[in-house]
Amino acid sequence: MKIKQIRRMNNLSQAAFAKIFGIAQNTLSQYETGSRKVPPQLLRDIADRFNTTIDYLLDADQICDDRIGAALIEEREWQKISRRTVSEDTRIPYNDLTAYEKNDEPINLYILKILCIYFGKSVYEFYNDHGMYDEYIPQIFDGDVDKYERFKDARDEDAQKQVLDTKIINLNKEKEEFVTLYRKYKELPKDKQKIVDDVIDGFLPKKPKEALPDDDDID
Known part of the structure; x- marks a missing residue:
């Protein structure tokens, strides 16, 4: 469940987030810890409000690929950007970025897209640049x-x-x-x-x- 992450990325306290959607703060806390199931309509409302996807909120878009961590570190080093700077600029929590780079937690496709936009490339370009794109690209496309x-x-x-x-x-x-x-x-x-x-x-x-x-x- 990524409600807590999307809340933190938008600099909202539990009280402020709960007020937006008309729910009790303790109910939100239970949603974030996974001790209570989130109603489908609330998931849709959160996704619409923050321009994300229900798959992301439910952790259904996780990318289970051990190569991701090293690729994220390599990309940062290429662009000479610190992890702290990436976190501050993208508002992705620093501890979450650390977990992604160490492969302690699978990254979500939604988060990877945010990072790729920040790095100035598409997800496919990111994969290709770091040897993770496993398909052969015909010569007619000139490596694009x-x-x-x-x-x-x-x-x-x-x-x-x-x-x-x-x-x-x-x-x-x-x-x-x-x-x-x-x-x-x-x-x-x-x-x-x-x-x-x-x-x-x-x-x-x-x-x-x-x-x-x-x-x-x-x-």
């Missing part, structure tokens, strides 16, 4: 990992569109076949229609018979 990722997104989106278009075509084709069959049925003489009706009725489940009266109910 962001361009390659945008290409993959466009490719996947086009593939999904083609699948959807195929499903729509098949549904329309099936509908046309039923319309054609129905028109042929309507052109049949009444006696022939009855034969078709009897065949169809034979494949449909029978309605349950009504309960018969008891012998005592019969005069």
Whole structure:
């Protein structure tokens, strides 16, 4: 649960944070310690208020990769920035940054995005710069990992569109076949229609018979 972290990143006390969302301070304390489940609506309200995600608040976007810690340290050293400075500029608690760099705690994707923006690069660039991007980038992209990722997104989106278009075509084709069959049925003489009706009725489940009266109910 990252409610405490997002609260601290916005320089809010428990009392001030609780007042924003109309909850008791002791209730917020229980949410932060995980001793009480956070209502879904409150999670949505917090995410909307601070422009974050529910996955982050629930720790569902953690990146479990032992290479992250060394990469964060290496990036700071490249840019000649101290951990304290990063913490002050991004408002990410210093102790949390320390835990991420030492791999004592998995970093969240939301927090990594904040750090990458601070370092002036995308998450994919960060991964690629520190030998963590495990895919081969075709030469046509000149090593531009962001361009390659945008290409993959466009490719996947086009593939999904083609699948959807195929499903729509098949549904329309099936509908046309039923319309054609129905028109042929309507052109049949009444006696022939009855034969078709009897065949169809034979494949449909029978309605349950009504309960018969008891012998005592019969005069």
